[in-house]
Amino acid sequence: MPLEFEQLIREQAGRIRAIAKRYADNGSEDDLYQEILEQLWRSFDSFRGQSKPETWVYRVAFNTAMTRLRKVVKQREIEQKLQSLKQPNVSTGNRCQAEILEDFMTSLNDIDASVLMMYLDGLSGQEMADVLGIQLNAVQVRISRLKKAFTDRYMEF
Structure with missing residues (x-):
């Protein structure tokens, strides 16, 4: 090897x-x-x-x-x-960040979960697009929607 x-x-x-x-x-x-x-x-x-x-x-x-x-x-x-x-459990209560992230990840479809994983690992939008075989614009839209979905679900204002 x-x-x-x-x-x-x-x-x-x-x-x-x-x-x-x-x-x-x-x-x-x-x-x-x-x-x-x-x-x-x-x-x-x-x-x-x-x-x-x-x-x-x-x-x-x-x-x-x-x-x-x-x-x-x-x-x-x-x-x-x-x-x-x-029904998703939207209460964050005393859960740690990893539990919240796991809860969010399990609610996503496979492509969105992949985009989120790559985003968290620091890959660029173009690198994500290359991996997934989609356009850069589609990756950027997905990231924006993921951020909004996470904010709407877990952030209290």
Whole structure:
């Protein structure tokens, strides 16, 4: 295994784990994490450095997760319908920031959750657009809407 690959995985392990956690279905976080690592390994030789390594890792991890999710679309749709019927718990009470963020993330669709994760990790709008395969303007609109949704739901004035 090339040392560059090992170093890249060490540096990006948290991001890969976060993507796996977000997109894994019941209890398969470790399996998805391994699938992402496998895909990164398989495509490492084709990485030409035209983008930042973080962007490349996001793209591979996101595409691997999306491929896996396509296999369980029906189940996912049912879960989303059930989740949309539940009333969100908007009271922040004594919850810590991580709990509030987790609550907000679970209320988002997959694309919005990905945008939020990348935004929090400091990726630029163009990098997010490249990973998701959408226009920069669409990413900027999503970020604006996410900020407003979060503010409306959790901020008390």
